[in-house]
Amino acid sequence: MSNHYHPKRVTPDSAPMRVVLFRSRRKDNTHVEGFRERFESFLTRDPLVSLESRFARFVHDGLPGETSRFYVSVNARDDAKVRTALLHMLIDEPDVDMASVGQMAVSIAARPSNAAQHRWLFDVDDPDLLAVNLLINDIHRISQETDTANGVEVRRTPNGWHVICEHGFDLRRLHLPETTELKKDALTIHMWAANIGDPSQLNALQSFWMRDTPQRDRSGYGR
Secondary structure (H helix, E strand, C coil): CCCCCCCCCCCCCCCCCCEEEEEEEECCCCCCCCCCCEEEEEEECCHHHHHHHHHHHHHCCCCCCEEEEEECCCEEECHHHHHHHHHHHHHHCCCCCCHHHHHHHHHCCCCCECCCCEEEEEEEEEHHHHHHHHHHHHHHHHHHHHHCCCCCCEEEECCCEEECCCCCCHHHHHHCCEEEEEEECCCEEEEEEEECCCCCCEEEECCCEEEEEEEEEECCCCC
16 A cells, blocks of 8 residues: 555645535435435535536435435635644544544534635525515615625525625615525535436436526536
8 A cells, every 4th residue: 555645735726625515305305215314525626517427426326216415615615724723623632533534624614714705695595586686686786885896696596596795795784585594604506406216317407507697607606
């Protein structure tokens, strides 16, 4: 066994590091007999499209008809903060199981304090596109009133929409309906899929991406 492993270095050209979560949830699978929740989480710098085959295998490992979701952190993670926190944990817990270090790194990276960006995520639990347009218009109105540019992205979810803005603002200027929740640093959905028995024929529903106006664009978030 070779002991000459050379870890990759972070450089100014390195892609942002993000948390990815594949998960099958009970609320999506009440119709599946014998269902048990599953998940797989990891850190990555890879484009999301390159991870879709890995997600297809996760979907295929589920029960027939089982639906799974592919999530990604809305904010990139701060390498230095994650590295420092992980080192402190390894020093403070000398009997830590080294086989679990990978999942420890994921858990640490997912902490809001270790985000490298400050995007906000609004979870709109309403499939009506009108609700999204009203929220986008309000965000742009606040940007104009405060003279601060704030880009907006929108992603389809199984139950509605995720509206992502580049940075926070004074929430007192915004009226949120009961169907909308501000989650700030959270996971947004990339796609979801049902197990139809053939991993080469992934029955996936792509979470589509929009900027500013609701025009379909498959260029994709993080691709």
